[in-house]
Amino acid sequence: MGFSYNDLKKILFMFSPETAHKIAEYFINGAEFVPGLYDKISKECVINDPILEQTIFDKPYINPVGIGGGFDKNATMIEGLKALGFGFLEYGTFTPMPQKGNEKPRLFRLIEEESIQNAMGFNNDGADKIEGRLIKAYPNTIPLWANIGKNKITINETAIHDYIKLVNQFNKFCDAFVINISSPNTPNLRALQEVGFVSELFDALSKLSKKPLILKIAPDLNYDDAIKISTTAVNNGASGIIISNTSVDYSLSKSPNLKNFGGLSGKVIAEKSRQIFKVVADELYGKTTLIACGGIDSPEEVYKRIKMGASLVQIYTGFIFQGPTICRDINLGLKALLRLDGFSHISQAIGIDVKK
Template sequence: MLHYQNLRQLIFRFDPEVAHSVVEFVCALAPKIPALLPFLSKKFCFNDPLLSQEIDGMRFYNPVGLAAGFDKNATMVETLCALGFSHLELGALTPLAQSGNEKPRLWRHTNEESIQNAMGFNNDGANAVSMRLDKCYPFVLPLGINIGKNKLTSQENAIEDYIALAKTFSQNSDYLSVNISSPNTPNLRDLQNEAFIKELFSALCEIYKKPIYLKISPDLSIDSALNLVECAMDFGAKGIIATNTTLDYSLVANPKEKGGISGKVLAPKSREMLKQIALTLKAKKRKATLISVGGIADAKEAYLRIRLGASLVQVFSAMIFKGPSLVKCINRDLKDHLERDGFNHISEAVGVDL
């Protein structure tokens, strides 16, 4: 961590998107350097049976995954695996390649350890990424695909984009994350309604026979969120990813006027949404996989989410502020928390605070 803080000063001199592109280049290059990935794996991977779980037919050797948005185009898969993640959520991907919104569209809120992005689903398109995945799938870790609609696709035809993506990735991914909650594609959040969810999940489950999760916004009212959760599950969703970024600009001192905020300031909103969903599902005796994302920067927060019902957690922004040892630190300290509280396995801690 200490060494990264020195490097971070240099990285933060660059525009955030330029810095990310440099990181992507290095990560894409790393597998070509002999012995580098085994070295990284030895340094950053933490493997303990206490943390290993089988969920929805997938094996996760620890609970910490990478959230969508970091590796949009599956160019960093091997290197990210060597940094200790248990699963990688790639994308968001759209059927057609698109350049995203105008730059600048990515900002750091350094004092708050948070990020604001208005990227707009910039990606290489489903076919290009699918061909990339064909070369490495099946992979040693579960690979999820976060799917969204193209900016120019009308609301009426939105479902066709999601169906096309499910078909494209049916043979080279382990789960789908349905993204109708990004604030950076015009009107996308309007699709967060029960009629669309019903139609969408009914169609997707016909095509895609592996787990499908719904990723929801932290800005929904709790009642609206719970209705969407139940509707998605009624029509085939295996679980919920809570949450996406927020449009609550009061959380940071100097917000931009566009884009969603992620990072430490999102933690209370994301945690509360998880808690309410978990409580409702427990009360109705409904089984669902809950994946918590938003503001998780250390083992303490990850452990809170697990005790509130999350089987898995995902990180993104915290890695920018804390560096590549983040995942190992979370998993190592999580093991300590679990043993301190008398748990023999992580699954025993899931939901105990409900």
């Protein structure tokens, strides 16, 4: 009898979530030191098929599935995650100065709901250390996105300077910037999700950035605000919108392990993320690149978001619950769904369900 990921998951889930993440990081990176292992993993997990290939932001994406921000905060797992078949990777969120993040425990499993609650607080090694890693990792054979945020001690009135510093420093080390003003775990950060600041921020960054700028929004915005903020970002230089970050709508979960702080991700936010994605897509599809995130863990869910207007998708919590073959499994399933509907290329399916 083979040893499955479900067996491994039972062992990993005996540890605290942060410790389990460190163990996973160790194994993902450790494969580098076994000659030929990355190649073997790639042959198993990387799906190469023209039906899934796209050119976005003037870069080739071999498939639409990326790892979302927060999984590889410090850009330590790039080669291992690439071998697991992702079409693009997002490192961060990181900040100009290193910071420890919030007090532990700050990461919780809602196992029966295949969801996570996190209150990490942008814990990261800081821009300088992460730049040192990207000097070796960039450019890469797949696109790398830098997810950037402000330090906790930076007040909102001067927050723009943190984003300016990071764009200037990482212009040479990414294929796109993800602007994170929607995490619920840095005090007052979500207050920056307003038209005035978004306009000022993207106007300033678009003059400095040599790479596309992408805004990531929260699923808890009311629909009018989501449309206004996203439209403002696009009108001031954003090339894409990620919908969405984690949710603080705790009514979504019935888990006994639910806390009254931190952001929810995974299956519990799938419907909420899907709904706000639809609202934004109905307004902005065709005017910008839309990226879906939140509760995505299957080919069927990916296909729904693609038909709703997503050119790319991101996963995080599904990776934790389904394991290292999730990207392969999604891409194989997505190919089958596209062909079942008579499509010869993913572009033919993107946006077919958008309100005309």
